[in-house]
Amino acid sequence: MSLDPQCLSGRNAIVVGASSGINLGVAHRLGSLGARLAIVSRSEDRIAAAADTLRADGVDVTHHAGDVREPAALQAIMEEVANAKGPIDIVLSGAAGNFFVPAAKMSPNAFKTIVDIDLIGTFNVLSAAYPHLRRPGAVLVNITAPQAQRAMPMQAHACAAKAGIDMLTRCLALEWGAEGIRVNAVSPGPIADTEGLARLATDADLAERIRGALALPRFGQRIDIGNAVAWLCSEAASFVTGTTIDCDGGMRLGNLYAPE
Numbered sequence: 001m002s003l004d005p006q007c008l009s010g011r012n013a014i015v016v017g018a019s020s021g022i023n024l025g026v027a028h029r030l031g032s033l034g035a036r037l038a039i040v041s042r043s044e045d046r047i048a049a050a051a052d053t054l055r056a057d058g059v060d061v062t063h064h065a066g067d068v069r070e071p072a073a074l075q076a077i078m079e080e081v082a083n084a085k086g087p088i089d090i091v092l093s094g095a096a097g098n099f100f101v102p103a104a105k106m107s108p109n110a111f112k113t114i115v116d117i118d119l120i121g122t123f124n125v126l127s128a129a130y131p132h133l134r135r136p137g138a139v140l141v142n143i144t145a146p147q148a149q150r151a152m153p154m155q156a157h158a159c160a161a162k163a164g165i166d167m168l169t170r171c172l173a174l175e176w177g178a179e180g181i182r183v184n185a186v187s188p189g190p191i192a193d194t195e196g197l198a199r200l201a202t203d204a205d206l207a208e209r210i211r212g213a214l215a216l217p218r219f220g221q222r223i224d225i226g227n228a229v230a231w232l233c234s235e236a237a238s239f240v241t242g243t244t245i246d247c248d249g250g251m252r253l254g255n256l257y258a259p260e
């Protein structure tokens with residue numbers, strides 16, 4: 001189904017973790033459908049550069065530096081955006097960190113760091129946005145991963161954090177639905193030319209094995225995730241809440257008979 005090219009016209013959207021990769025692609029897609037954007041990540045230089053690329057494509061965007069592990073910083077950004085632009089219509093929470101490490105060699109701080117960024121960071125983003133959300137009508141989308149549903153070696157930290165995001169998505173959907181706020185998640189599979197995939201597919205052979213094990217044996221594109229998020233944000237999804245859209249080429253299915 002194609003979306004009306006102006007379906008998000010004038011909607012006030014915040015995309016967190018948008019200096020690169022999938023979330024920058026999502027920001028681009030939301031902007032192309034008419035949303036007015038605020039984008040956030042830790043690095044002032046990286047988020048400013050991302051805003052420049054969006055502006056070059058005609059997107060109305062402001063940029064803000066903040067770490068999702070710092071609730072006060074997020075509260076200040078949400079307040080600044082809402083004061084300048086009005087109630088927030090769309091929040092995309094996608095900041096994350098990852099690295100490959102066996103559990104036996106993972107330090108407690110390594111595990112904590114990923115849970116802090118991915119899971120607690122998502123709660124920090126959504127709770128900072130909550131007072132400023134448009135009611136009814138706001139849409140919140142979290143970026144999760146197949147790790148939430150499928151155990152993977154060297155990924156105990158990311159699996160635990162992303163599984164927590166899926167349950168948080170359902171809990172907030174339940175609590176906030178009566179106010180007209182929808183909360184959903186999108187789970188990308190391996191997406192080409194991203195930091196996340198580079199950190200998992202550490203060499204060409206492993207990349208090929210990951211690709212070959214998918215039910216749809218190709219790497220995804222950023223636009224695949226942009227389209228899934230845009231659909232959730234549109235009126236077409238007005239009765240959809242508390243769910244995860246698996247936009248993963250079937251990665252979560254765990255193909256036992258993947259070719260060697």
Ligand code: COA
Binds near residue numbers: 096107
């Ligand atoms: N293997 C094992 N442990 C690692 C590691 C690795 N490759 N990289 C970091 N760690 C450990 C550190 O040793 C540290 O633990 P310690 O204090 O016990 O030594 C802990 O993780 C925190 O590392 P630090 O570098 O201080 O964290 P940070 O907050 O500066 O950076 C990361 C966060 C580590 C996730 C960093 O890689 C990052 O910023 N990633 C963002 C980009 C990204 O991961 N993109 C993919 C998204 S899916």
Ligand code: NAP
Binds near residue numbers: 069095197
């Ligand atoms: P990426 O380019 O590294 O994107 C991560 C983003 O998060 C960057 O903008 C980074 O910017 C920001 N970030 C990291 N830590 C932060 C923090 N503490 N506070 C604020 N911002 C922070 O990686 P990606 O591969 O595109 O991944 C994007 C999302 O998709 C993640 O949620 C990831 O788990 C998910 N995902 C990716 C894949 C894949 O194949 N790539 C598959 C499944 C799920 P700064 O460095 O400027 O802070």
